[in-house]
Amino acid sequence: MQKGLLGKKIGMLSVWSDAGEQVAVTAVQAGPCPVLQVKTKEKDGYSAVQIGFGDIAEKSVIKSTKGHQKTAKEKVGKFVREAIELRDFNTDKALGDTLTCELFQAGEKVYVSGTSKGKGFAGVVKRYGFGGGKMSHGSKFHRAPGSIGNRKIPGEVQKGKRMPGHKGAKTATIKNVEIFRIMPEENVVLLKGAIPGPKGTTVFLYQN
Numbered sequence: 001m002q003k004g005l006l007g008k009k010i011g012m013l014s015v016w017s018d019a020g021e022q023v024a025v026t027a028v029q030a031g032p033c034p035v036l037q038v039k040t041k042e043k044d045g046y047s048a049v050q051i052g053f054g055d056i057a058e059k060s061v062i063k064s065t066k067g068h069q070k071t072a073k074e075k076v077g078k079f080v081r082e083a084i085e086l087r088d089f090n091t092d093k094a095l096g097d098t099l100t101c102e103l104f105q106a107g108e109k110v111y112v113s114g115t116s117k118g119k120g121f122a123g124v125v126k127r128y129g130f131g132g133g134k135m136s137h138g139s140k141f142h143r144a145p146g147s148i149g150n151r152k153i154p155g156e157v158q159k160g161k162r163m164p165g166h167k168g169a170k171t172a173t174i175k176n177v178e179i180f181r182i183m184p185e186e187n188v189v190l191l192k193g194a195i196p197g198p199k200g201t202t203v204f205l206y207q208n
Helices: 063-072 124-128
Strands: 004-016 022-030 033-039 048-053 079-082 109-115 118-122 165-168 171-183 188-192 202-206
Touching: 004 048, 004 079, 004 188, 022 171, 022 202, 118 124, 124 165
Parallel strands: none
Antiparallel strands: 004 022, 004 202, 022 188, 033 048, 048 079, 109 171, 109 202, 118 165, 171 188
């Protein structure tokens, strides 16, 4: 059975293992996530479970979402995720059921997807690690990208050229993150190491 759960990154801290070792972990509030829709191969062409997470003001819910909410008989969360990539989601979950952090167990490994920290506008040295030019006086070439064009053919800057621009704020996925501890009474999962995004960002924990 493949599993997925939405959560919110709380922050990092260090805890002690049973062996007396200090371990750096990331605390994630994983769930509770109500089941908003269950898709089947017979009706929809694939199997998936759509879940919601977080609170949203009633005035902020659009009309189509209100209809979805009425069908699900559940409050549609601020964030909705459908486990599309989990094609063989073999589960007996039904509308109105709630997924909690007890879906996972300590010692399991999961994928964690989130939005990386935004670093604003950055040059090529910071953004891509370019070496830059000499720092000596009179060089006039220090942290510039250098030549970006071509000769007569094709005579234009090619797509995908590494140039200055916005750094970060992109979807990032960390694979095989180990679950250090489950705290079901607080809906908290402790993951070993760091995960993408700043505090408060929404992340998706799943097994692939």
